[in-house]
Amino acid sequence: MKIAIVGGGPGGLYFAALMKQLDPSHQITLWERNAASDTFGFGVVFSDETLGGIGNADPVVADYMSRRFARWSDIDIHFKEQMTTVGGQGFAAMSRKELLQLLQRRTLELGVDVRFSTMAPPVEDLASGYDLVLAADGVNSQIRAKYADTFKPSLDVRGNKYMWLGTDKVFEAFKFFVKETQWGVMQIHGYPYSDEGSTFIAEMSPEVWHAAGFDETANDVFAPGVSDEKAVAKIRDIFAEELAGHQVLTNNSKWLNFTTVRNENWRNDNIVLLGDAAHTAHFSIGSGTKLAMEDALALAACLHEHASVDAALSAYEAERRPVVESTQRAAQASLEWFENIGQYKDQDPAQFCFNLLTRSRRITYDNLKLRDPDFAHHVDANFAASQGLDQVAPAMFQPYQIGSLELKNRIVVSPMDMYSAVDGVPGNFHLVHLGSKAMGGAGLVMTEMVCVSAEGRITPGCSGLYTDAQGDSWAEIVDFVHTQSTAKIGAQIGHSGRKGSTKLMWEGIDEPLAEGNWSVTGPSAVPYGPASQVPREITRSEMDEVREQFVAAARRADVAGFDLLEVHAAHGYLLSSFLSPLANQRTDEYGGNLENRLRYPLEVFDAVRAEWPTHKPLTVRISATDWCERGNTADDAVEIARAFVTHGAAGIDVSTGQVAKEEKPAYGRSYQTPFADRIRQEVAAPAGAAVIAVGAISSYDDVNSILLAGRADLVALGRTHLYDPQWTLHAAAEQDFKGDSAAWALPFQAGNRKPPSARTDAVRPRLSLLKEPETDSTPVHVRWTPSKAAEEVLARRN
Numbered sequence: 191m192k193i194a195i196v197g198g199g200p201g202g203l204y205f206a207a208l209m210k211q212l213d214p215s216h217q218i219t220l221w222e223r224n225a226a227s228d229t230f231g232f233g234v235v236f237s238d239e240t241l242g243g244i245g246n247a248d249p250v251v252a253d254y255m256s257r258r259f260a261r262w263s264d265i266d267i268h269f270k271e272q273m274t275t276v277g278g279q280g281f282a283a284m285s286r287k288e289l290l291q292l293l294q295r296r297t298l299e300l301g302v303d304v305r306f307s308t309m310a311p312p313v314e315d316l317a318s319g320y321d322l323v324l325a326a327d328g329v330n331s332q333i334r335a336k337y338a339d340t341f342k343p344s345l346d347v348r349g350n351k352y353m354w355l356g357t358d359k360v361f362e363a364f365k366f367f368v369k370e371t372q373w374g375v376m377q378i379h380g381y382p383y384s385d386e387g388s389t390f391i392a393e394m395s396p397e398v399w400h401a402a403g404f405d406e407t408a409n410d411v412f413a414p415g416v417s418d419e420k421a422v423a424k425i426r427d428i429f430a431e432e433l434a435g436h437q438v439l440t441n442n443s444k445w446l447n448f449t450t451v452r453n454e455n456w457r458n459d460n461i462v463l464l465g466d467a468a469h470t471a472h473f474s475i476g477s478g479t480k481l482a483m484e485d486a487l488a489l490a491a492c493l494h495e496h497a498s499v500d501a502a503l504s505a506y507e508a509e510r511r512p513v514v515e516s517t518q519r520a521a522q523a524s525l526e527w528f529e530n531i532g533q534y535k536d537q538d539p540a541q542f543c544f545n546l547l548t549r550s551r552r553i554t555y556d557n558l559k560l561r562d563p564d565f566a567h568h569v570d571a572n573f574a575a576s577q578g579l580d581q582v583a584p585a586m587f588q589p590y591q592i593g594s595l596e597l598k599n600r601i602v603v604s605p606m607d608m609y610s611a612v613d614g615v616p617g618n619f620h621l622v623h624l625g626s627k628a629m630g631g632a633g634l635v636m637t638e639m640v641c642v643s644a645e646g647r648i649t650p651g652c653s654g655l656y657t658d659a660q661g662d663s664w665a666e667i668v669d670f671v672h673t674q675s676t677a678k679i680g681a682q683i684g685h686s687g688r689k690g691s692t693k694l695m696w697e698g699i700d701e702p703l704a705e706g707n708w709s710v711t712g713p714s715a716v717p718y719g720p721a722s723q724v725p726r727e728i729t730r731s732e733m734d735e736v737r738e739q740f741v742a743a744a745r746r747a748d749v750a751g752f753d754l755l756e757v758h759a760a761h762g763y764l765l766s767s768f769l770s771p772l773a774n775q776r777t778d779e780y781g782g783n784l785e786n787r788l789r790y791p792l793e794v795f796d797a798v799r800a801e802w803p804t805h806k807p808l809t810v811r812i813s814a815t816d817w818c819e820r821g822n823t824a825d826d827a828v829e830i831a832r833a834f835v836t837h838g839a840a841g842i843d844v845s846t847g848q849v850a851k852e853e854k855p856a857y858g859r860s861y862q863t864p865f866a867d868r869i870r871q872e873v874a875a876p877a878g879a880a881v882i883a884v885g886a887i888s889s890y891d892d893v894n895s896i897l898l899a900g901r902a903d904l905v906a907l908g909r910t911h912l913y914d915p916q917w918t919l920h921a922a923a924e925q926d927f928k929g930d931s932a933a934w935a936l937p938f939q940a941g942n943r944k945p946p947s948a949r950t951d952a953v954r955p956r957l958s959l960l961k962e963p964e965t966d967s968t969p970v971h972v973r974w975t976p977s978k979a980a981e982e983v984l985a986r987r988n
Contacts, residue, residue: 197326198222201465201482221310233383264363278561331467342454359436374398593807614654631918646685684758688712688725719851807840814865841880
């Protein structure tokens with residue numbers, strides 16, 4: 191093959207070396223506009239997984255890298271003048287300059303034509319004259335920009351300010367310095383990369399950056415390679431204690447805003463993107479160098495395995511895209527956590543450290559328990575103490591009080607529409623459905639949205655609380671839950687609004703009824719989707735009527751014996767559509783700004799609160815974002831939650847979306863939890879209200895992690911309980927927990943242990959004459975310590 195490479199970073203160089211090893215006859219030319227000696231940055235970090243791949247692909251490169259690595263396993267988190275150390279992680283880092291020098295030498299010895307300080311020819315000439323053009327020209331890729339119509343890039347410029355620095359202080363571990371300054375919270379991400387120095391990245395929110403006066407040089411233009419010395423001097427002063435007399439090192443160091451790069455397509459005919467040109471992941475979770483070298487390995491392998499460039503590039507993108515997208519999801523969660531780090535400044539050090547470590551959702555409680563059992567036990571004990579509890583137990587099995595209602599544990603069966611009522615009356619199906627979930631161990635079982643009127647139903651199969659017959663049937667279900675389990679049961683009441691009069695879910699979700707349909711209302715005559723019925727704009731008299739229907743439903747819920755009531759103001763139903771500017775286009779006092787859009791939902795909530803007994807908690811479910819342009823955002827959700835809490839809500843059940851058909855949710859594991867987290871930190875916790883997290887949470891490990899980090903007080907699971915009605919009890923068994931908060935019904939107690947299998951039933955004989963000594967080859971805490979020679983060099987330098 192004849193291959194052109196634009197960009198002489200680690201990704202481009204490594205790809206060239208790998209291709210030459212696969213076939214020395216490949217003609218490879220690499221252009222790099224900077225000089226060979228121009229190196230920006232300090233250290234790069236690799237995972238053991240990536241290092242294994244490098245070792246398999248190029249033992250020469252891997253051997254040299256391994257001899258130059260700084261290795262350690264500890265993370266030190268400095269917060270509130272305390273240092274907490276967590277071990278068992280496993281890191282390897284080296285100097286970026288040394289890595290580039292190694293790869294440069296490797297490509298030259300393999301016969302690659304490397305042209306430093308040289309601009310590449312026009313990419314269209316390369317595309318016509320070469321079999322393959324590799325665009326490894328970085329985050330500001332000119333090739334990507336030229337073919338933007340094909341690559342369809344998305345460049346998400348984040349708000350936080352950061353500066354890449356170094357220090358001659360050699361850290362012994364990964365360091366997070368989280369410092370409360372007079373201007374706000376600032377943080378340092380630091381790690382050693384050699385015997386002589388460490389990476390030292392300063393980061394802060396734009397508000398803190400402005401308040402600290404770092405904007406003094408905002409309009410200055412710095413030549414390539416020139417650093418912002420005024421800002422560096424200020425950082426040196428602010429973190430003087432952390433530096434302990436050591437120097438801050440610069441290398442083209444200036445304030446930056448991280449840009450998350452995504453591309454809809456990674457190739458344009460025979461031109462393909464690699465590394466930062468194709469994708470970026472925030473520095474708080476991983477190295478762009480790591481991803482670029484993984485890209486290079488995969489691309490070289492695909493080219494070797496496939497007969498044509500076209501097939502190889504398709505295979506490369508298909509193989510790498512899921513890996514990159516997974517990394518980017520974790521990186522997005524991590525960068526957003528650091529963007530909002532100020533909201534956690536009042537957490538106690540143990541919870542803060544756990545919160546920081548689990549921020550990306552890739553590390554969980556169980557991960558940490560395996561890596562550093564002592565730290566995990568400390569977190570458990572701290573959580574129990576913070577709740578005023580004597581027993582140390584898995585967080586999900588710690589009791590919780592919402593309002594004056596005592597829950598035995600923190601698991602909620604989320605409201606799930608079953609579409610199985612007849613004329614709004616729940617029957618035996620609902621008894622078995624909710625009864626089984628209550629007997630399955632959950633602390634609180636929630637009904638589906640129980641509709642306040644026949645016209646307020648979503649489908650003909652939705653249940654209601656608008657007749658006495660419906661109330662009587664619900665009373666039987668409530669009685670079963672109370673007599674056959676120790677769970678509590680709550681009712682969620684709502685009105686479908688413009689999303690009503692539709693088919694049963696399995697007949698066509700959100701599709702209008704063909705027969706027997708009824709007219710629907712909304713705040714404005716705006717349909718939910720293109721095929722939806724156009725709602726009639728609700729009148730003031732109808733608003734009064736609906737409000738009283740909510741009140742009547744609350745009254746019947748109390749008579750039926752429900753322990754808790756939730757007002758449904760989410761998912762695009764009537765109250766939710768008043769809250770959203772996408773559905774509410776009124777020009778009266780109920781439309782326009784958020785205060786006006788809140789007016790009617792609060793009016794309904796207040797009326798329900800006045801009817802509902804004061805000793806029983808009243809909660810509200812909200813959609814914390816519409817996932818649409820011009821829709822409600824997380825900022826709006828904070829104010830919506832604040833309004834409901836101010837009006838007496840004992841808890842906020844935080845969901846998202848389903849407000850507009852054109853929504854684009856960022857799906858992923860626990861993807862809605864960050865919204866619950868923010869509402870809890872800014873609104874609910876200070877007011878003593880509960881926050882319920884919900885959405886793609888399916889493992890007890892994730893539940894425990896959410897609770898221990900302080901992101902929510904309760905966790906609601908829906909589909910998980912459909913898969914396994916006894917999920918909570920099974921989670922207790924998996925964690926070897928026994929107690930009142932995970933008690934089995936007496937007739938079922940014989941099944942409270944996991945049944946034996948072929949694996950557990952086999953008892954192995956002794957087959958060794960001499961017993962092998964038990965050794966732990968992997969210590970929990972490993973620190974990076976410079977060699978004696980390096981210490982002497984540093985001493986002379988200082």
